[in-house]
Amino acid sequence: MRGDNITTEEQRRQLLEELFEKKKAGKLTPAERFKIPPQPMPEQDHNDRRHNVNEVALGCTETAARLEALRCLQCKNAPCIKGCPVQIRIKDFVAAIADGRYEEALDIIKENSLLPAVCGRVCPQEVQCQQTCTVGVKFKDPTKAVSIGRLERFVADHGLAPRVRGDKLAPAEAGAGTATDEGPGTSLAVAPQTGMRVAVIGSGPGGIVAAADTRRAGHDVTIFEAFHKPGGVMVYGIPEFRLPKAIVQKEIDTVTKMGVKIICNFIVGRTRTIEQLMNEDGYDAVYIGVGAGLPTFMGIEGESLIGVYSANEYLTRANLMRAYDFGKSSDTPIARPKKVAVIGGGNVAMDSARMAVRLGAEKVYLVYRRTENEMPARIEEVRHAKEEGVEFRILQSPKRIIGDENCHVVGIECLKYRLGDPDASGRRRPIPIEGSEFTIDLDAVIIAIGNVANPLIRQTTPALAFNKRGNIIVDEDCKTSMEGVYAGGDIVLGAATVILAMGQGRIAAAAINEYLARKKETAKQPTDRRLNI
Amino acid sequence: MPHKIVSKRQLSQDIFTAEIEAPLIAQARSPGQFVIISINNQYAERIPLTIADADAGKGTIRLIWQRVGKTTAELADLQVGDEIANISGPLGRPTRIENFGTVVCVGGGIGSAPLLPIAKALKDAGNKIISIIGAQSKNLLILEDEFRRISDELIVTTDDGSYGRKALVTEPLKEVCQRKAKPDRAFAIGPAIMMKFCAEVTRQFDIPIQVSLNTIMVDGTGMCGGCRVEIDGKPKFVCVDGPEFDGHKVNFDLMIKRLNAYSSQEQQAYEHYKKFSRRRHGDGPGWTTDNG
Ligand SMILES: Cc1cc2nc3c(=O)[nH]c(=O)nc-3n(C[C@H](O)[C@H](O)[C@H](O)COP(=O)(O)OP(=O)(O)OC[C@H]3O[C@@H](n4cnc5c(N)ncnc54)[C@H](O)[C@@H]3O)c2cc1C
Ligand code: SF4
Ligand code: FES
Numbered sequence: 104m105r106g107d108n109i110t111t112e113e114q115r116r117q118l119l120e121e122l123f124e125k126k127k128a129g130k131l132t133p134a135e136r137f138k139i140p141p142q143p144m145p146e147q148d149h150n151d152r153r154h155n156v157n158e159v160a161l162g163c164t165e166t167a168a169r170l171e172a173l174r175c176l177q178c179k180n181a182p183c184i185k186g187c188p189v190q191i192r193i194k195d196f197v198a199a200i201a202d203g204r205y206e207e208a209l210d211i212i213k214e215n216s217l218l219p220a221v222c223g224r225v226c227p228q229e230v231q232c233q234q235t236c237t238v239g240v241k242f243k244d245p246t247k248a249v250s251i252g253r254l255e256r257f258v259a260d261h262g263l264a265p266r267v268r269g270d271k272l273a274p275a276e277a278g279a280g281t282a283t284d285e286g287p288g289t290s291l292a293v294a295p296q297t298g299m300r301v302a303v304i305g306s307g308p309g310g311i312v313a314a315a316d317t318r319r320a321g322h323d324v325t326i327f328e329a330f331h332k333p334g335g336v337m338v339y340g341i342p343e344f345r346l347p348k349a350i351v352q353k354e355i356d357t358v359t360k361m362g363v364k365i366i367c368n369f370i371v372g373r374t375r376t377i378e379q380l381m382n383e384d385g386y387d388a389v390y391i392g393v394g395a396g397l398p399t400f401m402g403i404e405g406e407s408l409i410g411v412y413s414a415n416e417y418l419t420r421a422n423l424m425r426a427y428d429f430g431k432s433s434d435t436p437i438a439r440p441k442k443v444a445v446i447g448g449g450n451v452a453m454d455s456a457r458m459a460v461r462l463g464a465e466k467v468y469l470v471y472r473r474t475e476n477e478m479p480a481r482i483e484e485v486r487h488a489k490e491e492g493v494e495f496r497i498l499q500s501p502k503r504i505i506g507d508e509n510c511h512v513v514g515i516e517c518l519k520y521r522l523g524d525p526d527a528s529g530r531r532r533p534i535p536i537e538g539s540e541f542t543i544d545l546d547a548v549i550i551a552i553g554n555v556a557n558p559l560i561r562q563t564t565p566a567l568a569f570n571k572r573g574n575i576i577v578d579e580d581c582k583t584s585m586e587g588v589y590a591g592g593d594i595v596l597g598a599a600t601v602i603l604a605m606g607q608g609r610i611a612a613a614a615i616n617e618y619l620a621r622k623k624e625t626a627k628q629p630t631d632r633r634l635n636i
Numbered sequence: 637m638p639h640k641i642v643s644k645r646q647l648s649q650d651i652f653t654a655e656i657e658a659p660l661i662a663q664a665r666s667p668g669q670f671v672i673i674s675i676n677n678q679y680a681e682r683i684p685l686t687i688a689d690a691d692a693g694k695g696t697i698r699l700i701w702q703r704v705g706k707t708t709a710e711l712a713d714l715q716v717g718d719e720i721a722n723i724s725g726p727l728g729r730p731t732r733i734e735n736f737g738t739v740v741c742v743g744g745g746i747g748s749a750p751l752l753p754i755a756k757a758l759k760d761a762g763n764k765i766i767s768i769i770g771a772q773s774k775n776l777l778i779l780e781d782e783f784r785r786i787s788d789e790l791i792v793t794t795d796d797g798s799y800g801r802k803a804l805v806t807e808p809l810k811e812v813c814q815r816k817a818k819p820d821r822a823f824a825i826g827p828a829i830m831m832k833f834c835a836e837v838t839r840q841f842d843i844p845i846q847v848s849l850n851t852i853m854v855d856g857t858g859m860c861g862g863c864r865v866e867i868d869g870k871p872k873f874v875c876v877d878g879p880e881f882d883g884h885k886v887n888f889d890l891m892i893k894r895l896n897a898y899s900s901q902e903q904q905a906y907e908h909y910k911k912f913s914r915r916r917h918g919d920g921p922g923w924t925t926d927n928g
Contacts, residue, residue, distance in 0.1 A: 368724035416860035510893040
């Protein structure tokens, strides 16, 4: 097949028809599959998107998705599945997409992941399933692997979209995430009431999954959230242009429809403690999913100057409180600096830099002390940031932040770095080059070098065991040192990923369901205390 | 969970107080703690306010605020029966209440509100209480009767001399510190600049002073760092490490500058609100609007 010069949708359709016929006849060879070009993901033009917060990646068309799915070799050993933190049956859902069986594809994903529309967008696939994918390995380029994440997003959005067009798929806009309809494959089935009560602390991805899974077993579930809106990092951290809030809201609506109660503005440890929830308020089990919400600062001179933000503050003002709409629907102020440096190289740094672009900065520097190879951010975010004009300053790091007489930031003094031998994280260690100081003129600095555990739960729950870094210690069932108390996500793993948090939420929920079943069994004596709920 | 306003009163020209339903917070709070509120829609500004008092039995908390910006003006426009969408708390560490001996409590302007429950608790713990409360002028003075009731001695000052002694609070504070029976401890709550000078006065006499800082906040749980101040040269988060700190260690100059970081945008939001809000009856004097 002449795969290389396929550019129009029409050509793509023809190619798909041809290949699909062959496949049905059992004649599509691996060599032919290799020849199918990686399918594009339409994106907002980078000049336009600098001025709006709409989603950048627009979602691929049905034809492109099916062609992409046909690139999959259906490997016997399916190394992709081993690369997936929650072992989604990738090979099978990709095969279903190739055949146009989208609902089935979605059901397969939902066996292991409750939030495919989210994960399809934010998972670092290039170091998970797509890193181990045979196709990528064959091309010696993980970006040429089967685009598993895009396919996941494709079916999830298809499921979210109103299903009015029958079997004909909605075109690219279907991915825009404005859909409001009930999707297929979202399991609302809930077992009969057990009379047991579960408290879920924190409404991030781990909490949402733990709530859904325990509710499904028939327990009475309440999520307690400190902020005034549920969703965790998915609403206050990851920006709209990468993860539309309507999609997160949809997932939250699903759990509330299942009967999960969400109480916002409730800070466990302050409003009530875990012990009070269990001993006085009648909760039989608890899942702690409070995330890693404490920003790390660098400890250098000038960090308290006006114009120095933690990425958390900057992104929260921008996302959760919509500061980009200041004066319209929002009254949360945010600084609109012209020259900004973001310190760090992870997703949080990319998000901050790209948000600064959208808030009108003329010059945005990303200052990172290692090289692009060591950056923990998703490859796609790095590319998007560059396209949007963010200037990468690698092998540099601030030594101090310089302020004027009014304590406003006017610049940073940086040192240059070189890479030494690998450190404990396996990445090459950055070593400052003495005497290499230079300055960059700025009016804001955003520090995005990481988050650690918030000590509030620790300070208010003496019976709970923590490690040195302040993370909760759990066993393989996500059980903590306290009876009936389970934990997962960033508060256990340190700042990690959405999928890992989800995975732990699921493991914990299974363990909680088992624990409560046992508890109910032993409590079957006539003294049942709360028949009225 | 919306929170209903049970009662509301105007204490002076721009100072209001309301009793608001918040049963869990009423039960959990201790003197010195605060809440973060946002009034209506989900993108509203979040502001911290100290819990002036609470009635756990009735399930209400009392807030006192001064109309200085958009959110406080909007709050002032709410009436009994209206609801506040979001209140979270109680936040911050409670005040350490002990029997220190003689304590001098200095409240400036609206700062007298959060000071009152602390002074009360100190009194109950057996301390001798000397209170100094001050305001710019008579019509901004609040809680005089309440302070008189719990204080062994009360000194009232106004900047313009329209009531009480014409002085800044630091003047009588200095005199009290000079007395033979030197106070054992001081508490000061008010504008940052006032707390700064109170700290300087007490430093000369080697009297420890607690101050309560009211910085800009977002989450109030330690998540953003926007509330950070320098204590003894090190960054601390007011919402979780405070709000009370050793006044001799606070870098007030930096804090004062940080407080003004958003002032132009805040002013803009406030002007906008004043222009477009329909002001309701019962506000007493104060700014007027086109819709008066
Ligand atoms: C800017 C940014 C970008 C990111 N990008 C990606 C990405 O592209 N891909 C990816 O996989 N991961 C990404 N991550 C990481 C990912 O978001 C987190 O790993 C994940 O959200 C952790 O989930 P969690 O379940 O632990 O809870 P979180 O999402 O951390 O949520 C915890 C919730 O608990 C609440 N809470 C905290 N304390 C209390 C309390 N005491 N009482 C009640 N509620 C409380 C918080 O308000 C919050 O809502 C990003 C993180 C950030 C900050
Ligand atoms: S490794 Fe790649 S090619 Fe093989 S089954 Fe998985 S997705 Fe398909
Ligand atoms: S208000 Fe965000 S850390 Fe204190």
